[in-house]
Amino acid sequence: MDHDAPAPGVRASLPPVDQVGSLDLAVVTRFCDLAVDRLAEAREEIDALNVYPVPDGDTGTNMYLTFQAARDAMLAATGGDPDADLSTALTALGRGALLGARGNSGVILCQVIAAFAGRIAAAQVGDRTAEVFAEALVAATEASYAAVGDPVEGTILSVARAASDAARAVAAVPTTRLGHVIGAAATAAREALARTPEQLPVLRDAGVVDAGGRGLCVVLDAAESAITGKRAVGSTFRLGEPRRIPVPLPSGDLTAEGPAYEVMYLLDADDASIPELRRTLRSLGDSLVVVGGDGLWNVHVHVDDVGAAIEAGLVAGRPRRVKVTHFAEQIGRARAVVPTDRKGRKVVVVAAGPGLAELFAECGAVVVSGGPGRRPSTGDLLQAITGSGAAEVVVLPNDGDSVRVAEAAARTAETDHDVRVAVVPTTAQVQGLAALAVHEPGRSFEQDLVQMTASARHARHGAVTVAVKEAMTTAGACRPGDVLGAIEGDFVEVGADLYAVAVTVLERLLGGGGELVTIVAGVDGAELAGRCAAHLEATHPTVDVVVYEGGQERYPLLVAVE
16 A cells, blocks of 8 residues: 555554555554544443433443454454554454344444455555545445445444545545545544434434444544554544433334344354345344345344244254343333433523623533633622523633632522532633533542543643733732733733734643643633634644634633643
8 A cells, every 4th residue: 555644733642544555554553452442431421322222331341342353353363563463463353243243233333344345455556545445434334335224324324424434535546645535534423423403303302312323433533543653632522513412212222112132143144045034033123133144144123923933944945143121121221221301410600791601502512601800709609600590500600700609509409409519629711612622421529530630731821811900910010901911810921912822821731732722702802712723723734723702801812722
């Protein structure tokens, strides 16, 4: 394959592909390790999103175990030798996925892995890496659709299709590099995932995106990291996208009318017998997925008649490792978790400007107006907490002087209104943005709180303001009209020019490293924010920059570095 270079502006925390020469075993191994690690991190989140086809809360676990089995099989085949044959490794990867597939989502994922690995293994010297990668994604998508008895849009299938279509379109340009292809695929997958509730009513009603699609996004993000060295910022959520709280709903196969059992088995059978097996199983139930080839198949189906499903396998070949799951216990569990009064989780946010308020609200937060000179009272925050209708609430005060007020409101809400409340002690608006960006109601309350707190603490923040009176600051004396630069609440610069002070603040914040800079423009601060963004693009091309119109008073510029 050719020697592709990473896309412009890509971070280099991992060796990009042009340093290893091609999609060799080192890159494939790095991708598998990253995919397993990130599926492990996202497992509980994905499990909580699982409402289709059965809300049994195991999609994340099944996808993680499936990919782990594939990775382990590849490592066993190569013995950890970095010079081992790539084709041998990829064949073991696909077979390991097939043998270790768990659940509906895991069976589909194993077919994606096997088809993708097969196309990569078939690449010839001189092939364009970008084109081969795109063709591999197309092959994986086609295989996943072919494996499912009755394909349903709004699932992992739709996400896979969007990713492969985007990869094929980008790879069609002869000068396109591999980094561009996987970046386009990962971005398209995330966008398709956000559309899944529009395609599948059960997702819309529960307020979630498709769990399997979310898992595929995690895998594609891992591929982008392995190939370009770029780590995706946060989760699939981006500021500005509406959020909803997942509400577990018994639906589909968890109803009295739905099939009673999930049946899975490995099947040793000739390829010619599989079409008839598919027809038989389709007549018995639903959620049919049959994947494999070359004499070994993985069969998954939901049925009422377990014996008939196994008998169909006996007619086709030799079933083994048969697993039967009864849905009755899951029906009871699903009904038990449906809340009768307060539902889900909400975030209450104090916003210091109309632009910030709009941004927070678009993210699904309950917004309380605040800011210097008009900080909210305990009563204001208590009303927002109790009025949210949520069983769990996270509060982001976004101001040092409002943290204790928020904590008092939280204690009152828990004691008098039976609401579970936690305060993330954010002391700046940009910390609130960072915390909300990683908020994921699909996680447990404790995990969500830990992630939001960690993100807020890791966001080094600064601001630019104008002095209104004479004072002695930590950066020296200032007079009315002087420009003040602050970092973490302490003044570090006194100057005469807004832009010069802003650049100083940005450079000091970036002195400790950083991947993402968030700039929030205040009243009359749009031009200043634009100039600062241009400065960063020119001097720090590997850093991502996001600019928002905050509309806050007194601070022409708020900044954060993550």
